[in-house]
Amino acid sequence: MNIDKVFKALADINRRTLLDQLYLKNGQTLHELVQHLDISRQAVTKHLTILAEANLVIEVRRGREKLHYLNSAPIGDIYNRWISKYNHHRMEVLDDMKHQLEEENDE
Amino acid sequence: MNIDKVFKALADINRRTLLDQLYLKNGQTLHELVQHLDISRQAVTKHLTILAEANLVIEVRRGREKLHYLNSAPIGDIYNRWISKYNHHRMEVLDDMKHQLEEENDE
DNA sequence: ATTATATGCAACTATATGGTTGCATACAAG
DNA sequence: CTTGTATGCAACCATATAGTTGCATATAAT
Numbered sequence: 001m002n003i004d005k006v007f008k009a010l011a012d013i014n015r016r017t018l019l020d021q022l023y024l025k026n027g028q029t030l031h032e033l034v035q036h037l038d039i040s041r042q043a044v045t046k047h048l049t050i051l052a053e054a055n056l057v058i059e060v061r062r063g064r065e066k067l068h069y070l071n072s073a074p075i076g077d078i079y080n081r082w083i084s085k086y087n088h089h090r091m092e093v094l095d096d097m098k099h100q101l102e103e104e105n106d107e
Numbered sequence: 108m109n110i111d112k113v114f115k116a117l118a119d120i121n122r123r124t125l126l127d128q129l130y131l132k133n134g135q136t137l138h139e140l141v142q143h144l145d146i147s148r149q150a151v152t153k154h155l156t157i158l159a160e161a162n163l164v165i166e167v168r169r170g171r172e173k174l175h176y177l178n179s180a181p182i183g184d185i186y187n188r189w190i191s192k193y194n195h196h197r198m199e200v201l202d203d204m205k206h207q208l209e210e211e212n213d214e
Numbered sequence: 215a216t217t218a219t220a221t222g223c224a225a226c227t228a229t230a231t232g233g234t235t236g237c238a239t240a241c242a243a244g
Numbered sequence: 245c246t247t248g249t250a251t252g253c254a255a256c257c258a259t260a261t262a263g264t265t266g267c268a269t270a271t272a273a274t
Binding site for chain 2: 250
Binding site for chain 1: 111114115117118120123126130177179182183185186189190192193194196
């Protein structure tokens with residue numbers, strides 16, 4: 001799996017909105033998803049392709065329509081492989097800055 | 108705080124590398140940070156500006172140098188306000204798809 | 215069969231993004 | 245006070261990104 005593709009996919013507000021919509025109701029068609037956004041159907045298709053390539057959405061053809069399923073696994077992955085360590089890190093930052101400034105004043 | 112700026116800031120591999128470097132050693136100068144990347148100093152400055160605007164990095168001028176401090180708070184924020192719900196969501200996806208396909212076969 | 219609906223493909227456009235180079239400024243050190 | 249070092253500012257460039265419109269195709273419904 002490609003962590004960069006996942007971060008890039010999540011960087012766009014329309015794509016995050018699409019995921020939020022699928023979170024509310026899974027398995028929506030392209031036509032349904034278009035309703036929630038203010039851009040053309042073709043633009044939505046492009047966003048869904050990007051989400052699918054990041055494995056955040058799984059597309060299933062059914063007859064003339066295409067169903068879209070949320071796959072939250074890559075979000076779990078970026079949490080485990082990237083975000084969690086920063087979550088533990090926390091607020092030592094301000095401490096470091098304080099020490100730094102004190103050091104400066106001692107010179 | 109602006110969740111979109113945070114996501115966009117995290118979408119670039121060089122910016123994530125900068126955060127990783129500050130995680131390893133906090134309070135680095137621009138010059139130190141440049142060493143870790145394969146792009147020009149000016150490019151690094153731009154990335155750091157984007158990180159600072161997302162509040163992921165705090166810049167402190169000291170004499171002729173500028174110190175950079177990691178601020179992990181916005182990462183905690185996007186986790187709380189966006190990622191955590193998908194982390195709880197998990198693998199009902201495949202179940203949904205299974206039901207969907209069964210439904211299809213019943214028609 | 216014909217019509218309506220759902221999606222796909224491709225060309226095109228404007229702006230954003232990530233990078234560069236050149237020059238300027240500010241401070242530290244000898 | 246001159247030199248070296250750290251950073252800032254601005255113009256410029258190539259590519260990526262996000263969007264559009266127009267036309268084509270495939271399936272469902274009448």
